[in-house]
Amino acid sequence: MRLRFWGTRGSLPVALGGDGVRDKVRAALRRAEGRSFPSEAALDAFIEGELDFATSHGYGGNSSCVEIIGGDNTVICDMGSGLRELGQQVMQDYGPGQPRRYDVFLSHVHWDHIMGLPFFAPAYIPGNEIHIHGCHTVMEDAFRRQQSDPCFPVHWEDMGAEFAFHQMQPGQKYRIAGFDIAAIKQNHPGDSYGYRLERNGKSAVYSTDGEHKQDSESETRQFVDFLAGADLLVFDAMYSLADMVSVKQDWGHSSNIVGVDLCHRAGVAHYCLFHHEPIYDDYDLQRIHQETRRYAEIMNQGQPLQVSMAYDGLEIEL
């Protein structure tokens, strides 16, 4: 099983602006200290080897979209703005004339998790099948509303692909697209659902837009049991803990260190922070990554926890 992250930003897509570019150019030039680079290869070696991640790459700005590779079809968690590039890649890999089946698991229908569909090229091509799975009863309604007047010129009825909606129930086990799948309800305005996908003895949990208040041990225990022994957790780590439990209480999101504590309790091997706060720049996110690693080290009681910061383009092999 392999995960490819197409969109990792929370709430709203963001783009690196002029000031952000300038900060990075400045940081790179400062680091180069007047050196010259005799070849492209030498330049690449400098970029890869000497610049920090925030300067040389950054985390990207598309909203939630993760591809799960290794099943029978193209399997996707959420249809945020990252879906546009996923669509382009699939068309490039298989050609536009080749009909494909897509299976999508939807955490919920908030805008940042569905906004990519109107820009998903395969949705316009007859012969493609797009199966949308989720626990909300309002899924189809949300997509129809998104593509209706006066908000978008192409109406839902005019999409070329064939769509099907599949109602799931949390707590039940499903086998879809070659994965064993279960869902769990999460605390979020209008509810959201996390998904556990398993195949060939490997397991990944996609859990975004969930506020783990930890004020009820039985509720926390239920989620810990859902995570138990997972190889990977992709987790809504949008806020600092101080923000999460004060000014942003009941906004429906968790914090970086809550994720670490849940992973430690559940024996998760690899923790991936996801749904990044749009006001954070690449340097903020890099610092949060380092701090989260340090917190995991302080709290570690057994096996060390691997900590990744999701970015657009990241791939994780399980």
Add this chain to the structure above:
Amino acid sequence: MASGCHGDSRAGGSGGGEVLEEAVGDVRVLCPAGRIDHTSVEAFQNALLPRLEDCREDGVAIVLDLSAVEYMSSVGLRVLMLAAKQCKGQSGRIAVAALGEQMREIFQISRFDMVFPVYEDRAAAIAALTRQE
């Protein structure tokens, strides 16, 4: 002035959750100890919050001396936030003091250093929170 709640008077167990108490004028120093995580947080909450009831403008001020806390996970920090909210709601004052190296890092990583006034040691916290006559 006593140097700490946890000298010879520590009340058993290294697990965490117990909170010792000492009065210094109109400042109440509370000293939790050990590891505060999901296994000990309930005891910690039950020991801490009732001792904040008279934390008011005309009552006592609270200093949390964290020198004996080895670490605190997010559930423990959540209880500290409840404590801060309770004191603020009662127009009382609360501060933390004497964070060990790990607790200092945890406060910084969780941004709790922006929630509480943090003092280097308990003497500094007591001096700052003692009512000026």
